[in-house]
Amino acid sequence: MVLRWLSLPLLALAFVLAPMKAAFAAYPEKPIRLIVPSAPGGAPDVLMRALADQLSRQMGVAFVIDNKPGGSYVIGTMELVRAPADGYTLAYANVVSLATNKSLLANVPYDAEKDLTLISNALRVVNLVVVNNNVPVKTIPELVAYAKKNPDKLAFGSDGNGTTAHLGMELFKSMTGVQMLHVPYKAATSAITDLIGGGVQVLMSNTPVIGPQVQQGRVRALGITSTQRSAAFPDVPPVADAVPGFEVVAWGGLVGPAHLPKDIVTRLNTEIRAALATPAVLEKFKALGAEATPSSPEEFRELSRRETEKWAKVVKSSGAKVD
Known part of the structure; x- marks a missing residue:
């Protein structure tokens, strides 16, 4: 009798979770907004449009590029931070928003570790x-x-x-x-x-x-x-x-708001990997001087942490300031 009563809350929970699971299984059902925190015509914009076109074909919904330039990527990144964690608002994030801002800017209104879900690195330039x-x-x-x-x-x-x-x-x-x-x-x-x-x-x-x-x-x-x-x-x-030891590489990928459901992250990561392996995207990237570099979410996070440490040392040793 006690076991029967204990099972009622679990049964109720199952009814609540079932629609949520079904909703994620159907993802995506509408266009996906992809925020690019830089102006049209720049490298991030050009490369993300190539990737977005392929993702649109694969996933059957439009990926709509939304350029939000300014503020060292802060303006566009904060648009993402404030967005619902439902998979319908994503953003391009790179060495600036994920690494250099932390040491270069006096006040960064987001925490790259806590406020963003890293999905996959995408490119190296x-x-x-x-x-x-x-x-x-x-x-x-x-x-x-x-x-x-x-x-x-x-x-x-x-x-x-x-x-x-x-x-x-x-x-x-x-x-x-x-x-x-x-x-x-x-x-x-x-x-x-x-x-x-x-x-x-x-x-x-x-x-x-x-x-x-x-x-x-x-x-x-x-x-x-x-x-x-x-x-x-x-x-x-x-x-x-001429300058031994000098190397500078730009990189970037796709991120979502904090607490993006794991199944959506997995779906997006799988689709990004597939898109970056297509001849159309590879040829476009190569023509633009970029290398496709898909990764797991964990690898993307590790890259972010490693680069944060590297550029913090550069900022400190060079005395770089925001002008």
Whole structure:
């Protein structure tokens, strides 16, 4: 008799959970909003649109890109933090939002460990160090020599505080002893426009964005930030050839709000892995100079923690500040 009474609450709980389980099993049933915390035309936007198109085909619902630039990725990330944990609002998160913000910004309104569910890393992108065509240098050693002869007369642009474009150049300054002024922009496209026009003289930018400008001769590439040459830019030597130990790699993937149900995380991770293995996405990524790097949620979290420690040391040693 007692056992029968004890079973009633369990039976009631089963009735409550059954619809929830069915709902998750049917996921997704409507369009999914994918927040990209940067401006249209930048590397994250271009790459996420390629991935979103494939995910739409696989999952049978539209992935709608929602650009929310500004604030070192904080504006877009907070949009996600405030969203329901139902799988219908996701976001692109990268080295900025998951790693560098913690040490660079005085007040970060979210905790990457507690407020975000990491789903899968998606990509790896290296940068090019480029200069305005009127700057009289053609190699990294020549840039270092010129900058030392003209301290603070060169300005380098970036697509925002805390990005690899910003901190990568701060690392470059620290390792070479040169002095250059940092000019942050809200978007990579704006920084590139000013670079071409001479408003800034130096830029470190993701290959998907700056690559076409290099290929068209509008700017001059001096070095690539990976330790090996890129097949897309075989004539551009690694910066590390002149500055031993120098390496800067941008990365990013998909995240959800805190407490995103495990079955939805598993479904999304599976779909992202499949999408990143398709010829269409691989070819698009390769054309843009990006490498597909799917991961488990746990591997993505470990990458975030490792990079947080790395860039905290760079910020401290270089004295980098938010301008």
